Amino acid sequence: MKIANSTVVSMTYTLTENDEKGLMIQEVDKDKPFVFLFGSGFLLPKFEEHITGLEMGADYSFQLKSNDAYGPTREDALMELDKNIFEVDGKIDDNILFIGNDIPMQNDEGHTLMGKVLKITDDKVRMDFNHPLAGKDLFFKGEIVAVRKATSEEIEHEHVHDGEH
Numbered sequence: 001m002k003i004a005n006s007t008v009v010s011m012t013y014t015l016t017e018n019d020e021k022g023l024m025i026q027e028v029d030k031d032k033p034f035v036f037l038f039g040s041g042f043l044l045p046k047f048e049e050h051i052t053g054l055e056m057g058a059d060y061s062f063q064l065k066s067n068d069a070y071g072p073t074r075e076d077a078l079m080e081l082d083k084n085i086f087e088v089d090g091k092i093d094d095n096i097l098f099i100g101n102d103i104p105m106q107n108d109e110g111h112t113l114m115g116k117v118l119k120i121t122d123d124k125v126r127m128d129f130n131h132p133l134a135g136k137d138l139f140f141k142g143e144i145v146a147v148r149k150a151t152s153e154e155i156e157h158e159h160v161h162d163g164e165h
């Protein structure tokens with residue numbers, strides 16, 4: 001069976017920055033492959049485009065330019081926040097507020113965004129709310145482990161039912 005809309009794909013991948021020799025970002029192997037419902041709109045469209053039509057056992061590799069992945073790094077996603085908003089019961093928790101830490105924060109609309117702490121001064125904290133992969137070209141390489149037809153229930157729910165629901 002070929003990968004197409006409404007198929008369930010299991011695949012391995014090695015994700016590196018830029019090209020095959022780039023910095024390793026994530027690795028998913030055969031013991032616990034990445035399983036997803038193809039065409040459900042949760043994956044990057046260009047990612048799906050590159051594996052469409054492949055069958056079980058096929059090896060693949062391709063690069064996604066940052067514009068087809070998580071977009072450019074945005075200057076307006078860098079923010080200066082008042083340090084006191086990090087206070088809990090009037091105290092700053094040093095186990096949370098330190099340089100390089102990712103902290104979940106709510107924006108004005110109540111959405112949770114992950115922000116990375118870049119700099120801490122006496123009264124301000126500079127944070128980066130860009131996606132961690134923004135501005136990066138990504139390289140994927142792996143194997144298609146399995147392809148099967150999705151059940152009508154999976155299509156209706158827009159996710160895979162593989163026991164771990």
Ligand SMILES: [Zn+2]
Binds near residue numbers: 157159161
């Ligand atoms: Zn379900």
